[in-house]
Amino acid sequence: MTGTDDVLLVHGGTPLEGEIRVRGAKNLVPKAMVAALLGSGPSRLRNVPDIRDVRVVRGLLQLHGVTVRPGEEPGELVLDPTHVESANVADIDAHAGSSRIPILFCGPLLHRLGHAFIPGLGGCDIGGRPIDFHFDVLRQFGATIEKRDDGQYLEAPQRLRGCKIRLPYPSVGSTEQVLLTAVLAEGVTELSNAAVEPEIEDLICVLQKMGAIISMDTDRTIRITGVDRLDGYTHRALPDRLEAASWASAALATEGNIYVRGAQQRSMMTFLNTYRKVGGAFEIDDEGIRFWHPGGSLNAIALETDVHPGFQTDWQQPLVVALTQASGLSIVHETVYESRLGFTSALNQMGAHIQLYPECLGGSDCRFGQRNFLHSAVVSGPTKLQGADLVIPDLRGGFSYLIAALAAQGTSRVHGIELINRGYENFMEKLVELGAKVELPGSALV
Numbered sequence: 001m002t003g004t005d006d007v008l009l010v011h012g013g014t015p016l017e018g019e020i021r022v023r024g025a026k027n028l029v030p031k032a033m034v035a036a037l038l039g040s041g042p043s044r045l046r047n048v049p050d051i052r053d054v055r056v057v058r059g060l061l062q063l064h065g066v067t068v069r070p071g072e073e074p075g076e077l078v079l080d081p082t083h084v085e086s087a088n089v090a091d092i093d094a095h096a097g098s099s100r101i102p103i104l105f106c107g108p109l110l111h112r113l114g115h116a117f118i119p120g121l122g123g124c125d126i127g128g129r130p131i132d133f134h135f136d137v138l139r140q141f142g143a144t145i146e147k148r149d150d151g152q153y154l155e156a157p158q159r160l161r162g163c164k165i166r167l168p169y170p171s172v173g174s175t176e177q178v179l180l181t182a183v184l185a186e187g188v189t190e191l192s193n194a195a196v197e198p199e200i201e202d203l204i205c206v207l208q209k210m211g212a213i214i215s216m217d218t219d220r221t222i223r224i225t226g227v228d229r230l231d232g233y234t235h236r237a238l239p240d241r242l243e244a245a246s247w248a249s250a251a252l253a254t255e256g257n258i259y260v261r262g263a264q265q266r267s268m269m270t271f272l273n274t275y276r277k278v279g280g281a282f283e284i285d286d287e288g289i290r291f292w293h294p295g296g297s298l299n300a301i302a303l304e305t306d307v308h309p310g311f312q313t314d315w316q317q318p319l320v321v322a323l324t325q326a327s328g329l330s331i332v333h334e335t336v337y338e339s340r341l342g343f344t345s346a347l348n349q350m351g352a353h354i355q356l357y358p359e360c361l362g363g364s365d366c367r368f369g370q371r372n373f374l375h376s377a378v379v380s381g382p383t384k385l386q387g388a389d390l391v392i393p394d395l396r397g398g399f400s401y402l403i404a405a406l407a408a409q410g411t412s413r414v415h416g417i418e419l420i421n422r423g424y425e426n427f428m429e430k431l432v433e434l435g436a437k438v439e440l441p442g443s444a445l446v
């Protein structure tokens, strides 16, 4: 999608109603694809969504000699790493695109080739997003790292060795870095203050299927006993709980009713509790979850994002749009990313009343409290939203703008919709199936 194709006209005011399906999680599938690099034979990954982050990783794996082909069932990939080889640095740079996943190639490439090149990373612009923890842990395993203008060059002069690591913060990516490196390192690795998101548990399941030895304690400690060799795996990716929650928020904000096939209660319990407090209704069955607005007014709430099992930060932005329709003052404290509330200024242009503060409001003190980041919000509602010209700032912010435009009166022009393809499979088709009135300029109503 380029040029004017990157703009969507959204005619708001119609409740979203119907059924959509979510497939494998954006925050697991690309990482399971990287794990295939560690195997001595082919892996089969099922429930793979057609999103840009998957295409980026597929390209990077192919550059490193991994063959990637469709499997027998729709959404299945077969990844064969038998002939892993060094890739041209310029090609890697060109393929890395907008994703954060290239950083996770370090451990597997160091094991397979003894060296790795990591280009500049993409990902959402929602905070500084440093990668210091990643390089600190890789050094502890015995890797050397040289920063040059085009990226980071890593080497493993000898087999990487297991070590004792404590993360300064339970970072998802750094925990995955440790897992993907420790499984083939010599000896035992003990990781404390690890992240324990459901996608990390699913990655551990993938690695265990390959032959890894990994145990998790209740105190965020993960122990990995290195092995000499891993096989391929067959795995069905856990469903995308972040996409599911986005559609749930869309149902609430537009006074609609959406059945999300594939949504799973277990990985969404914290979201479901919050949804119920706001006044949203849901019903769970074996195949998915139905979310709807039961009528009447919604309740203002106090919300704090946190690492799992807390309220996931990626759920925050879409739900804030629904909170603009709740009666009273809602407080949102974003403790994972310092700049993740910036998207709210466009909601204010549409008629919302959202005030940002640098203090930690409504809960515990976080890392950002003394540093002048506008990371708390007071949302005053309900407010009528009006269509506007919107420029998508990041993935979840972008989906939130779609929700706001759908809930608003009048027409919005939403610019930069291509970014949404990074994490939402076929979102335009899904919108149309749910009855949204959306239009690509120059074409008929889609």
Ligand SMILES: CC(=O)N[C@H]1[C@@H](OP(=O)(O)OP(=O)(O)OC[C@H]2O[C@@H](n3ccc(=O)[nH]c3=O)[C@H](O)[C@@H]2O)O[C@H](CO)[C@@H](O)[C@@H]1O
Pocket: 026, 027, 028, 100, 101, 127, 128, 129, 130, 131, 132, 133, 134, 169, 170, 171, 172, 173, 174, 195, 197, 313, 314, 336, 337, 338
């Ligand atoms: C592709 C993917 O899975 N993305 C998810 C992953 O991002 P990602 O893995 O990048 O996020 P992290 O959990 O690592 O980041 C959490 C916090 O740790 C900080 N940090 C992280 C690494 C580091 O080296 N130094 C450092 O200071 C970050 O700036 C941030 O404030 O987890 C986030 C938190 O659940 C989610 O919002 C993202 O959707």
Ligand SMILES: C=C(OP(=O)(O)O)C(=O)O
Pocket: 026, 099, 100, 122, 123, 124, 126, 314, 395, 396, 423
């Ligand atoms: C922040 C996100 O992703 P990434 O880490 O890929 O930028 C997200 O999925 O909302």
